[in-house]
Amino acid sequence: MLDLDTREWVLTNGLGSFASGTVSDVRTRTYHGWLFAATNPPSGRTLLFSHLEASLEVLGSVVALGTNFWGNGQIEPTGYQLLRSFDISPVPKWTWGQDNWQLTRQLVMPYGLVGTEDWGLVTEDWGQGGISNVPSPMPNTSLREGAPTTSLSTSAQSPMPNAPIQFCHRILIHYRYEGSHTAILRLRLLIAERDFHHQQTAGPKLQFSQMLGQQQVCLQAINSGRFGIPWHLRWTQGNYQPDAVWYWHYGLPEETKRGLGDKEDLYSPGYLIVTLQPGDAVTLEARVGFPDLMLSVITDKTFAEAVEAEQDRLSQIFGWGERGRNQLKIQNSKFKIKELLPPAHSPLWEQLLKASDQFIVYRASIAGPTVIAGYHWFNDWGRDTLIALPGLALVPQRFDLAKGVLRTFGHYCRYGLIPNAFPDVNGEPIYNSIDAALWWIETLGLYLEATQDWNFLAEQFPVVQQIYKAFVGGTHFNIQVDATDGLVSWDARGVALTWMDVVIGLHPVTPRYGKPVEINALWYSALCWLSQWAERLSQLEFGEPARLTKQAQRYAQQAEHVKTSLQKFWNPQLGYLYDTIEPDDRRNFQIRPNAVLALSLHHCGFSEQQGCQILDLATASLLTPYGLRSLDPGDPEYKGKYQGNQEQRDRAYHQGTVWAWLIGPYIRAWQRFYPQRSLPFDWQPLRDHFLFDACLGSISEIFDGDLPHTPRGAIAQAWSVAEVIRHIK
Template structure:
């Protein structure tokens, strides 16, 4: 894997150390997450964040373990870091950081206090809601180490304040149970019980969200570090509180060994691919329904569109086809009226995408093509055929095959059905009703893929072939635009008219057209000249923009409060996942691609460490934004690098 290592010039500066984030996950949707500097900059940061019934229903438990070193001289040196509502950062423990490294996916910090060097490692126990934090004396000593446990128990998307009841902390052997929800265990527990008021989260302030919360100082652990190699460790876990985990040092060692196995199973060709293979592991989780995919950390849960776009990279490129098979079967069971369930993150199952189901068809076909699993093809074929039948008959949100040309149309007032689905105050920012280019490329790709699956199962595919040929002919006739690229939407409702009235063709330069050249059964042969025009307007070091600069509505910065960010989300903002279809299209056109990876590879050590962000600013220098750890960004880069 790539060497992720920072010295004091990064660790000791908040401008650099507090903008690089690390993540470890438990395989259930929970995680531990923070910054290189140790400063919590998001309300989502914590050492034990626990997933509930769904990966999105997370709760923050153990927030931090703040170290303090008691030297033989009597001096007490605090190594933690908190920012307060006053603007003060106290203590500034990051100033004593000598090094941060990410070794086999396990974060490690080293503080130096004179000749005393103390190291911290942190890992989660895979398949359990458990985190282990190990402190080791590297040089110097003897010293005594104290660890102050700051806690809460709240929804990860919210805050808890001192004007409500204090968390219940009950003493148990070797530590305490907080709110009956999670347990802390370590040496020499001393209860405390005090509110820390006004902890500030600078990233939430920048995102226009409530920036502060109050934390409960539940107590502290302490232990002696007499000689190099001595350790002081703490465990925190939820679930069965009576069942104690293995020792913390064993949890860390097991996590490192498992991470190595994950990488080896992917058979990476180089260190970048190895890094991406481990990054992919964070998104594959086990739920009560079987395997699923977390779309992004720290705030997303499971979304079917993201899952299906990510499928090949997360499962087929990493040696996880067996898990993938179970995921595809479970998702097939959600089909209703020919549509795949989009998400349950909102508290109810939603069917509100035009493309998620088509990506599902693509994922099944790729699974069979890569694995030769014709049994799965035969099993899912009846369900897949209902998708085509429902689209021919018409289903929710005006999604239907236009009988005049065989292309897929969709749209309903207030609905945002494509992946460009941001809305502000209920109004779609990027309305794409009509016949979007990537939706019809996916439809054509899906028809061809389903026809092939049918033939593999010994079924007649004559009708599917006819539908595919008709839609392909119409696509080739309708989507090429006089501009030299493809229309983004044809037969779209004109802006001045209500849905269903006068129509127009939208020729704004967007990246959605890439799928018309990149998919296995793409409707068009790649056009090198068109791809060069697309690159000139859209390509950045972190992937294509969602809209070309100079276009009406273009926004160069994905910043500000929720409305501002949603307004920019698909109006220029860079999406690294789109590098996948761009690379595919370039390869098919015979264009060079090696230099396309340089910016994203460097990005692996810039934002979400070892991973790829959700988005980036459209304007240079293209600062990363959105989720620091995003499934489809990682998956698509991993897929096309193999």
């Protein structure tokens, strides 16, 4: 593996579908493949199309271009040795070659929300629209291996009547050949139907049907008599040969490292033979659903048009080019923002914004936008979404997106809590977070500061008051304001409600029962916001001015009470904040980044002297080139490497592991308490990581606490990217 480039790439479609792999084109994870379709956006992600195994014949000599790990440890074939270059921009592009030929391959995953513009520019009507009907299964045909293939003309897929929104999950693959002689390209299909967390295993209950049409084949799994998801592959030229065979025991070494299932069986229904003259190209499209008579025929221009369409979509969102700048002027006018145009952009800035867009997805169960926490394996999480929203939406001026997400989460507020996760199908959201509601208030405040959208404040103020009343009066998990000091406390065994939320069995690794410091800093900031908002609404004559003025005064008094009580967290011997005040009033004196979080909020309840001392110790103990450690290396519980099986990794997750997103709170705190001093942080390592390491064009979730700070966890994390966008220059 020493000369294999296993850095990764990811493509997304705005619905939760994705494609991913490595630079050397070898699959190392369960999550590598060319079409993971989010059948219930953004969830239900199912691997349908793994990849094409390519070989090229020139002058009678055949070379295999693919690279595979096998379960016995072998690497076969070794196409990576012919790989001449790889480029990630604007889409992934591989170039293989020898002296007398060169073959390039490019992939693009078109935006999948069809029938509407990007919600960040045009629509606030989240609840409108419908989706395509799920097509019925293919006729049951003979499915034994190598059985004759049924012929297929085309079968139209009919959308719901008057449905303005449809979901489209597809990927386009484009090959171009250059050389001095005619070449024959063979492309063998490798397919699956399995949940994206699990590997596929061949067996008599799992079979695949294929039906041929004109330059297309329609494929569908049948598992224990259950019809799977139909999808089809189309191509611009070539002859398809049915040749059904299983390939057993692909190896997945990254899963071996993580102590998870690490072998996969893939099915091949056949292969495509394409004769290529020098300069010739072939384009293929894999698309979920049956072939549709209404679809335009793919041509040699289809791929370039898809790349251009995606570039145009991004330019409209982020203000690149004249059309995009005009869109932002309309947006700014709508929110009464004077001539607020995007900052001078550089290639790095454009790539960061492009990376940010990969996390914005449509959730069908709420008919609105949400944020995927990270790729490959995360869904959307309330806390992560709200922390990431300023960087993903406010800085890029996607104000309608921010408004839509805030409105959705506000709509689902229950018992004064904001959901930390939404169900994929029927069912209630999951309310297992103490801080999501407080982050919702904090992010709402940042949105209002940016937009002055006081009508939206009037709309959401009842939700704000619901949260306030629930925290004061008590709600689930024994969350309640302590009447003696005004601080928020909680006590519920077997759960972990803060962002340090790992639970192994029924035992939280970092339980943080009682009064966590950042929770009470958020509570203080929330009370300050409430006082400001009540006063603002009274002046604008939303509601009853006299009553709102009294509320503003009461919130301000409570905020002062809480500010005084926050001094309970001050540890004068250490010059730092206690991490928690436990239910029995003991103090937890571990040096964690939650003290820095407490300094970084819009309203801060700590003095300048305290802030400087906290930052000095955090800089010495927690700061790394990639973010903040979650625990001081001198602590007996510190774990410097995030590796091993699931339990070992979980025990290290918040016990020293570096979190990239925490660099944002650190910078905000530094700018508050050391405004005249240069930031003791060099952006270059994080820039290099974004451009050249791990997942090219994104930022990892976490890094080892110990040198060399190896990137770990999810290869692309929303709040990591978002916090860099908020502060990088």
